[in-house]
Amino acid sequence: MSLHLPFSRFSDYFIAVAQTGNLRKAAEQCYISVSAVHRQIVLAETQLGIPLFERLPSGLKLTLAGELLYADLLRWQKDFQQTQNRFHEIQGLQRGQVNWGLISALSEDFCHQALLHFRQHYPWINFNVHILESERIAQMVMQNDIDFGLILNPQQQQHLKVDYFIEVPLGFVIPKQHVLAQHKKIRFADTLEQSHLLATAALTVHAQIDAWYKKHRFQPRHSLQCNDIRMMIALLKQNYGIAILSYLDVYPWIISGDFIFQPIIEPGLPPLTLALCTAPKRQISRVAQMMMSLLIEKMQYIKHSIPATQTASIISSE
Known part of the structure; x- marks a missing residue:
């Protein structure tokens, strides 16, 4: 840096x-x-x-x-x-390459800004970026195929070291023009007549969100199931409905004011963990360490931009 x-x-x-x-x-x-x-x-x-x-x-x-x-x-x-x-x-930094992996939720804003920063300050450094599922990135880290990886919910592994992590809550994502956008607290009952965009099994957040809907025995009257976050975001921008997603999925649009995010703080819906991981015995090059430091700064920025938990309500179907 x-x-x-x-x-x-x-x-x-x-x-x-x-x-x-x-x-x-x-x-x-x-x-x-x-x-x-x-x-x-x-x-x-x-x-x-x-x-x-x-x-x-x-x-x-x-x-x-x-x-x-x-x-x-x-x-x-x-x-x-x-x-x-x-x-x-x-x-000895006049040349080098950083080989790293990340989940797709980070590719649109997070990755772009980091790469543009390096291009401006270190134009002689090359990058090899792998955008894959968390499990595959973790495997590549443990096999020493890449320098480091950004993954969700890392499993405790002997050959995987978490260098830095943040917790990312799940919550209601509401378009700013939506009728519920001005509500300080939202209950499931308030959303009964609204269209729900539901993340399917292909997405990391599906299992937690699906279990939470079942826990509250809530079946929205209008729903659209989708396996692509980008399409869900495009529909949200058009005020198609509301969704439960992680803050990580939508934070650029929360910062820009396009969406409102209300964290859900409940035992049945724990936050996701975004982790920067390396292999314990891998020798990390100086340029890779510099990139990791920049990514940690970005993770800290995301952490501090998350709405304070004390303003979130315990949401139920009561």
């Missing part, structure tokens, strides 16, 4: 705000909270003694001082990248 000097971090935050004109969008790009970006900008303005942004109803606009700093930072980043390239050549 790039060298994380304090000034380097501030420059990333400042440039993101300057380019987007929006604190929330800048925070998403930098994988941190909105409050952290705002705090860095205010601190810089205080220390420099001059405002860098105009606060407008439509967003943030650079002042003259902000425009000067923006231009200087772009030049500084370009020069600093050349310095880093020289450091990498000394460290």
Whole structure:
């Protein structure tokens, strides 16, 4: 990863705000909270003694001082990248390959952002990405076929080490234009007349969700069964109905405001575990370690964006 000097971090935050004109969008790009970006900008303005942004109803606009700093930072980043390239050549990072696997739920947003980051900072590194089911990725890790893997609900195995993990809740996914989107609490009874998009056995979440429906003896009057998350998301965007999915399946659209996510906190519906795994005896290359560090940052971002559990209701059919 790039060298994380304090000034380097501030420059990333400042440039993101300057380019987007929006604190929330800048925070998403930098994988941190909105409050952290705002705090860095205010601190810089205080220390420099001059405002860098105009606060407008439509967003943030650079002042003259902000425009000067923006231009200087772009030049500084370009020069600093050349310095880093020289450091990498000394460290032997001028070439390399990262061979890794991940589940399909991570391929649309999670994987893209990580690869684009590496392409920008380390254009000489090659990647071999395998998008497969969790069990197959775990096998490839244990057989030393790949450097590491991102899998769901890893089974305890002698030849599989969990380097980092987060718990991802399941919950109701509701389009923002849906009649239930404004409800602070949802009971199964509230959804009786709604169309339900049901994940079938081909999807990891099926077993838990199906058992939960049976536990509450709930049979929706209108349903559509589907084995593809992408199609379910497309239908949700069109306000076709509601679904119970994991936060991981839909978090880009939760962050963008397209969907509402209400976690379900019940013993019968435990969260999923997303784990970054390696083989215990495998020697991980420096470039693979750097990629793992970036992915852990992204996992931490997802963890902190999950709605607080205390706002979730215990949902039942009563």
